[in-house]
Amino acid sequence: MNYTYYIADVFTKTVFNGAQVAVFPEAEGLSAQQMSLIAKELNLTETVFLSNKEGQENYFRMQIFSPLGEIDFAGHPIIAAAYVLAACNKLSLQDTYTPVVFAQNTGDIQTSITSSNGQPSFIQFTRTVSPxxxxxxxxxxxxxxxxxxxxxxxxxxxxxxxxxxxxxxxxxxxxxxxxxxxxxxxxxxxxxxxxxxxxxxxxxxxxxxxxxxxxxxxxxxxxxxxxxxxxxxxxxxxxxxxxxxxxxxxxxxxxxxxxxxxxxxxxxxxxxxxxxxxxxxxxSLTVRVGGEAVKVAEGTMVIPEA
Missing domain, CATH: 3.10.310.10 (Diaminopimelate Epimerase; Chain A, domain 1)
Known part of the structure; x- marks a missing residue:
């Protein structure tokens, strides 16, 4: 099967800066083993795989892999995933703020997308930790x-x-x-x-x-x-x-x-x-982490059926 993916530079608004993250916005059907192989093939710090969770609007299962294996929590993929979904019309942006939830292995991450002229301009996620x-x-x-x-x-x-x-x-x-x-x-x-x-x-x-x-x-x-x-x-x-x-x-x-x-x-x-x-x-401590992102690449990967 063919899977479209995007590469975004995160926590920057200038291409070839920030952190490179690959995002597969429609990863339904991929196994964990296939995700791991894809991450090794792309060889970026993090590769993100999204699937719409239980058919709920703006609610996505997020799995993150580095070339070494799966990661339970990471911040850069949240910014990258929200940006790609919004910039590539994979979700509907509201007038100013659009909420979206990413279910990582550590739990649900509440995220908001600030938009301007129909394009994402700033993404922020909230996390409560017990340090x-x-x-x-x-x-x-x-x-x-x-x-x-x-x-x-x-x-x-x-x-x-x-x-x-x-x-x-x-x-x-x-x-x-x-x-x-x-x-x-x-x-x-x-x-x-x-x-x-x-x-x-x-x-x-x-x-x-x-x-x-x-x-x-x-x-x-x-x-x-x-x-x-x-x-x-x-x-x-x-x-x-x-x-x-x-x-x-x-x-x-x-x-x-x-x-x-x-x-x-x-x-x-x-x-x-x-x-x-x-x-x-x-x-407990509540933190909100935010930043910008920019798309730098789009491609298609051909994945054999498992």
């Missing part, structure tokens, strides 16, 4: 060693390193300077000799409150033992943990906060993720 914050982290000398950065550049005044999990643990390391985020080089040998592997986190989120771009408040980058030394992977799945991290500090007063996080740079597929969080000092 776990651990204050036990490796000493700064070890952090600096396996991150390949100057120990003096690690922020221990306004922020400090913490382990945060909203389902997947991230070791979040704050640094003073944007360039430190960009220049970090992960050292697997130093990592193996440190206390870090005992934290269960396999990904480190470097964060700086300084960025040279006017449209972002934080710069972020993921590194780790399973990430290529020179790679700069999407950070969407880590954003709820970043929100929980910020809320874990006493100087963050209760309220609703809005800010933007940038990943990459002008030479490496820059993304801008918009985040809202409702800090109420409770065990």
């Amino acid at each position: 776990v914050v651990d204050y036990y982290t490796p000493p700064e000398s070890e952090l600096a060693s396996f991150l390949g950065i100057d120990e003096a550049h690690i922020d221990s005044k306004k922020y400090c390193t913490r382990l945060v999990s909203c389902g997947m643990p991230y070791l979040i390391v704050p640094v003073y300077y944007y360039q430190t985020v960009r220049d970090a080089v992960f050292n697997l040998s130093a990592w193996s000799q440190s206390l870090a592997p005992q934290t269960a986190a396999q990904e480190i989120l470097l964060v700086s409150p300084k960025t040279p771009y006017q449209d972002s408040d934080f710069a972020a980058r993921l590194v780790g033992p399973n990430i290529g030394v020179h790679d700069d992977p999407p950070v969407g799945s880590a954003i709820p943990s970043l929100a929980a991290y910020l809320c874990s500090f006493d100087h963050m007063q209760k309220g609703t906060y809005t800010f933007s996080v940038q990943r990459g740079d002008e030479k490496m597929r820059r993304s801008v993720l918009n985040l809202e969080m409702d800090h109420k000092g409770e065990d």
Whole structure:
């Protein structure tokens, strides 16, 4: 059978920037094994497969695969899927806001599409998480060693390193300077000799409150033992943990906060993720993540029947 798919660049409005996500908007009939093979064939960070759930309008089953296997939750696919559905007339846009629900393996994700002149202009999804914050982290000398950065550049005044999990643990390391985020080089040998592997986190989120771009408040980058030394992977799945991290500090007063996080740079597929969080000092935290997208490719894949 023939299946149409689209490739969208996510958290950007400029082609060849942001994160590449492939979307199959009508994936009914594909098995999980076929989806896995398709994801390996396309070899993108994430490939999304949608099917209309129980015939309900604007309600879709979403399955996400990387070349390595299925993913239970990811943020970039939500933005990509909503954009493709709207831009390719797979759902009817309302005047201003159009609600859509994606059923991922972790549960239903409430999403809204903002449209202008009949085209999607901004997509935002809402997620309520129950974060776990651990204050036990490796000493700064070890952090600096396996991150390949100057120990003096690690922020221990306004922020400090913490382990945060909203389902997947991230070791979040704050640094003073944007360039430190960009220049970090992960050292697997130093990592193996440190206390870090005992934290269960396999990904480190470097964060700086300084960025040279006017449209972002934080710069972020993921590194780790399973990430290529020179790679700069999407950070969407880590954003709820970043929100929980910020809320874990006493100087963050209760309220609703809005800010933007940038990943990459002008030479490496820059993304801008918009985040809202409702800090109420409770065990649960509601975050809203939004951004833009742009279609860059459309194709047809011929899939043999299972």
